[in-house]
Amino acid sequence: MALKDEFQYYLDHQNELVKQYNGKYIVIKNQKVIGSYDNELTAVQKTSRDHELGTFLVQKCEPGSSSYTQTYHSRVTFA
Numbered sequence: 001m002a003l004k005d006e007f008q009y010y011l012d013h014q015n016e017l018v019k020q021y022n023g024k025y026i027v028i029k030n031q032k033v034i035g036s037y038d039n040e041l042t043a044v045q046k047t048s049r050d051h052e053l054g055t056f057l058v059q060k061c062e063p064g065s066s067s068y069t070q071t072y073h074s075r076v077t078f079a
Contacts, residue, residue: 006031006057007068014063021061029056036061 037043
């Protein structure tokens with residue numbers, strides 16, 4: 001299963017997941033939450049003991065899109 005499917009699961013169930021895991025880093029694999037942790041590093045370290053990296057998604061669980069929306073600004077100017 002592709003990680004995009006895991007992320008889509010998060011998006012589809014975000015409201016109910018936030019009720020249960022608000023502020024936690026949740027681990028999603030096969031469209032199920034298989035763990036919740038206080039920080040991202042612990043989530044990755046503990047989950048990777050039993051699951052290969054790249055086979056699960058770690059997502060901060062919070063309302064809105066700020067936990068998964070990134071904005072990048074370049075310092076390079078184009079002529």
